[in-house]
Amino acid sequence: xxxxxxxxxxxxxxxxxxxxxxxxxxxxxxxxxxxxxxxxxxxxxxxxxxxxxxxxxxxxxxxxxxxxxxxxxxxxxxxxxxxxxxxxxxxxxxxxxxxxxxxxxxxxxxxxxxxxxxxxxxxxxxxxxxxxxxxxxxxxxxxxxxxxxxxxxxxxxxxxxxxxxxxxxxxxxxxxxxxxxxxxxxxxxxxxxxxxxxxxxxxxxxxxxxxxxxxxxxxxxxxxxxxxxxxxxxxxxxxxxxxxxxxxxxxxxxxxxxxxxxxxxxxxxxxxxxxxxxxxxxxxxxxxxxxxxxxxxxxxxxxxxxxxxxxxxxxxxxxxxxxxxxxxxxxxxxxxxxxxxxxxxxxxxxx
Amino acid sequence: xxxxxxxxxxxxxxxxxxxxxxxxxxxxxxxxxxxxxxxxxxxxxxxxxxxxxxxxxxxxxxxxxxxxxxxxxxxxxxxxxxxxxxxxxxxxxxxxxxxxxxxxxxxxxxxxxxxxxxxxxxxxxxxxxxxxxxxxxxxxxxxxxxxxxxxxxxxxxxxxxxxxxxxxxxxxxxxxxxxxxxxxxxxxxxxxxxxxxxxxxxxxxxxxxxxxxxxxxxxxxxxxxxxxxxxxxxxxxxxxxxxxxxxxxxxxxxxxxxxxxxxxxxxxxxxxxxxxxxxxxxxxxxxxxxxxxxxxxxxxxxxxxxxxxxxxxxxxxxxxxxxxxxxxxxxxxxxxxxxxxxxxxxxxxxx
Numbered sequence: 290x291x292x293x294x295x296x297x298x299x300x301x302x303x304x305x306x307x308x309x310x311x312x313x314x315x316x317x318x319x320x321x322x323x324x325x326x327x328x329x330x331x332x333x334x335x336x337x338x339x340x341x342x343x344x345x346x347x348x349x350x351x352x353x354x355x356x357x358x359x360x361x362x363x364x365x366x367x368x369x370x371x372x373x374x375x376x377x378x379x380x381x382x383x384x385x386x387x388x389x390x391x392x393x394x395x396x397x398x399x400x401x402x403x404x405x406x407x408x409x410x411x412x413x414x415x416x417x418x419x420x421x422x423x424x425x426x427x428x429x430x431x432x433x434x435x436x437x438x439x440x441x442x443x444x445x446x447x448x449x450x451x452x453x454x455x456x457x458x459x460x461x462x463x464x465x466x467x468x469x470x471x472x473x474x475x476x477x478x479x480x481x482x483x484x485x486x487x488x489x490x491x492x493x494x495x496x497x498x499x500x501x502x503x504x505x506x507x508x509x510x511x512x513x514x515x516x517x518x519x520x521x522x523x524x525x526x527x528x529x530x531x532x533x534x535x536x537x538x539x540x541x542x543x544x545x546x547x548x549x550x551x552x553x554x555x556x557x558x559x560x561x562x563x564x565x566x567x568x569x570x571x572x573x574x575x576x577x578x579x580x581x582x583x584x585x586x587x588x589x590x591x592x593x594x595x596x597x598x599x600x601x602x603x604x605x606x607x608x609x610x611x612x613x614x615x616x617x618x619x620x621x622x623x624x625x626x627x628x629x630x631x632x633x634x635x636x637x638x639x640x
Numbered sequence: 641x642x643x644x645x646x647x648x649x650x651x652x653x654x655x656x657x658x659x660x661x662x663x664x665x666x667x668x669x670x671x672x673x674x675x676x677x678x679x680x681x682x683x684x685x686x687x688x689x690x691x692x693x694x695x696x697x698x699x700x701x702x703x704x705x706x707x708x709x710x711x712x713x714x715x716x717x718x719x720x721x722x723x724x725x726x727x728x729x730x731x732x733x734x735x736x737x738x739x740x741x742x743x744x745x746x747x748x749x750x751x752x753x754x755x756x757x758x759x760x761x762x763x764x765x766x767x768x769x770x771x772x773x774x775x776x777x778x779x780x781x782x783x784x785x786x787x788x789x790x791x792x793x794x795x796x797x798x799x800x801x802x803x804x805x806x807x808x809x810x811x812x813x814x815x816x817x818x819x820x821x822x823x824x825x826x827x828x829x830x831x832x833x834x835x836x837x838x839x840x841x842x843x844x845x846x847x848x849x850x851x852x853x854x855x856x857x858x859x860x861x862x863x864x865x866x867x868x869x870x871x872x873x874x875x876x877x878x879x880x881x882x883x884x885x886x887x888x889x890x891x892x893x894x895x896x897x898x899x900x901x902x903x904x905x906x907x908x909x910x911x912x913x914x915x916x917x918x919x920x921x922x923x924x925x926x927x928x929x930x931x932x933x934x935x936x937x938x939x940x941x942x943x944x945x946x947x948x949x950x951x952x953x954x955x956x957x958x959x960x961x962x963x964x965x966x967x968x969x970x971x972x973x974x975x976x977x978x979x980x981x982x983x984x985x986x987x988x989x990x991x
Binding site for chain 1: 749789790823873874877892945950
């Protein structure tokens with residue numbers, strides 16, 4: 290393996306944006322997509338960063354995604370909206386849906402936007418952070434293509450379907466939780482597979498249902514849920530709320546964005562925004578968050594821990610550092626970007 | 641250990657109700673409490689059933705719970721209400737709060753009721769089932785007394801704080817998920833401790849931070865989260881939404897209902913109801929739930945599984961069976977009930 294090199298986040302983002310505009314995506318939407326992807330890399334979530342650019346572009350080349358979608362919105366109750374994503378890029382549809390949830394919650398206190406006919410929307414935390422900027426508590430759920438067996442099963446059925454939620458904080462920063470219901474992220478297996486790396490035991494079964502530590506075999510097998518039946522049940526809840534409930538594809542019908550080029554994905558999402566000051570002033574709420582985090586961080590440490598971190602704290606620190614100092618990328622990721630750039634006659638300027 | 645004997649659910653419930661009325665709880669409220677407790681035993685969730693009657697009664701004897709609370713409701717936005725439970729029994733406050741969430745959601749589509757100044761409310765599924773009878777999707781969150789370390793800590797700080805959610809179903813029945821964020825329920829450790837039983841390895845640390853399989857040592861030590869940092873993060877989210885957000889006690893301040901008789905608990909809850917037919921007809925929604933469950937159940941089985949069950953399915957089957965054939969209770973549980981009955985001059989009639 291060759292070593293990672295440091296790249297400027299802004300330059301990688303610009304190249305990503307140019308690749309998408311050259312693929313026919315409108316300027317503002319390409320900006321949104323690039324923003325979502327680079328944010329993942331900035332936060333250390335490589336699995337959902339620019340490593341995925343070739344996958345998204347491949348789907349665009351096959352005309353499986355609508356480059357200029359016109360998502361429609363329908364008010365379905367006082368506190369809910371249904372968005373039909375018109376098969377647009379998941380980032381574009383998702384960002385608009387979260388913006389609508391935030392707007393409506395400003396009126397109603399709590400608001401839900403269900404989304405159907407969307408695509409893979411990247412890292413869920415992208416939308417959590419959007420809600421945090423508006424000082425909103427949020428839930429972001431999505432379904433995804435089969436990656437994990439149902440509890441008791443051995444074939445892929447449920448998605449890795451992340452559970453994501455965030456709550457604004459005070460001086461200690463916000464609570465940001467974005468976790469796959471799998472014991473590891475599918476993107477991380479993909480990453481290990483691409484690099485021929487091994488994975489820890491207990492994470493996945495191979496395609497014949499046997500435990501494996503081979504990244505490639507795991508990527509083509511099934512990932513196990515985190516926490517056994519509990520993680521599996523949470524994944525089914527994500528499928529119900531994002532897929533069954535919204536009218537999107539579900540129960541195994543969401544197409545794999547990497548391997549299934551036979552049609553659109555029809556991914557479903559569930560965005561909820563809640564005002565944090567429904568029951569007290571925003572200031573009091575934030576002070577209470579600080580008390581929770583301050584007390585959490587001063588708990589006696591378990592063996593092997595030098596610091597207690599709040600969910601999202603490490604990612605926020607990584608982001609701040611990488612915005613300042615750049616992002617380390619391995620050559621394969623950069624080659625993937627350069628290849629996509631060449632295909633659409635964009636000149637990479639990364640140095 | 642002596643063997644369990646089968647008891648009639650209705651008789652155990654009646655005795656439970658009489659014990660609470662004799663302790664000064666109004667008739668209708670005692671009925672609610674008995675209903676919540678017996679439902680746990682009917683569903684096989686012994687940890688939250690009548691085994692807890694002595695604990696609740698002890699708190700009543702110490703006047704730590706308001707026997708005749710007057711919960712107040714405040715509309716805090718179009719889709720939210722804040723309930724002050726007036727330190728009533730958690731079952732009574734919780735049932736009323738869920739009823740308010742359902743009523744409001746019938747108007748607004750989505751509704752949230754935050755609750756403060758409540759007490760231990762038993763099994764979360766009690767409220768999920770209440771919402772299911774009204775054909776509502778629901779989330780039921782609560783915080784609880786310290787039972788588990790924060791991730792990286794070794795002292796009790798976060799509660800076992802269950803994550804609970806349910807969604808109506810069709811012919812296959814509903815999805816009902818009620819899971820502690822601990823790798824096992826604290827009530828189950830209590831149960832093992834009371835009976836001098838051992839527990840599986842990997843579930844808990846003793847009071848000195850060492851792994852233990854001794855039920856009693858585990859009950860006096862710390863339970864570990866399920867799924868490592870993921871379960872721990874979910875527990876912190878429950879604390880934020882139920883405690884920080886609502887104005888209840890939080891960050892370690894909820895009193896242990898068993899061991900801390902110095903004051904009220906001030907538990908916080910978060911009840912959300914969502915109409916399942918916001919985005920399609922109820923009939924279409926239920927048909928889609930049936931497709932999800934039918935496909936789930938017909939997946940190829942993993943080794944060791946003869947059947948794939950939907951979350952809540954085993955509990956529903958147990959409930960149907962026990963309503964018909966009675967509930968097996970061990971003598972210690974019955975003795976606990978009889979002792980409480982004798983203290984308030986109620987004659988047990990269990991045969």
